[in-house]
Amino acid sequence: MHKMQPLFKAVAVISTLIATSTSAFALPEAQYQFLPTDTVVNNVKTDLQTQGIDPAAIQIEANADGVVTLSGTVDSKQQADTVSALVMKTAGVYAVLSALRYNDGAPIVIEAPVAAPQPDMPHQGSATPEMAPATSEHGDMGDAHAW
DSSP: OTTHHHHHHHHHHHHHHHHHHHHHHSOOOOOOOOOOHHHHHHHHHHHHHHTTOOGGGEEEEEOTTSEEEEEEEESOHHHHHHHHHHHHTSTTOOEEEEEEEEOOSSOOOOOOOOOOOOOOOOOTTOOOTTTSOOOOTTSSOTTOOOO
């Protein structure tokens, strides 16, 4: 029986190690906490206001996966980048899709297309000075000959 006692101790130690180490093989819990979409939108608005950005000009939408879509117009590219970075740090936001437009203060001018200039084309039956036949004082064609 003495020879079996060390074997039982070894089995007991191994069993204990296996039982306590199964947590090491378990899948890690999700580190992202999904929040309701209205909570995420409110969090984004609050964070933007805290940073001095008026969220009224920005449309903010969130889906159940924490993806926030931003659209609207801001003052500059730098502000668009700042807004996106702030939103990404907001509680409940997993990703940001930004469709923000910006205006750098210069008026936005949309010019109508202009047709390319066409060379002057003479109208039928009228002769332009460049196309008038050379005539002399007497009304004849002078040295102009038709070959």
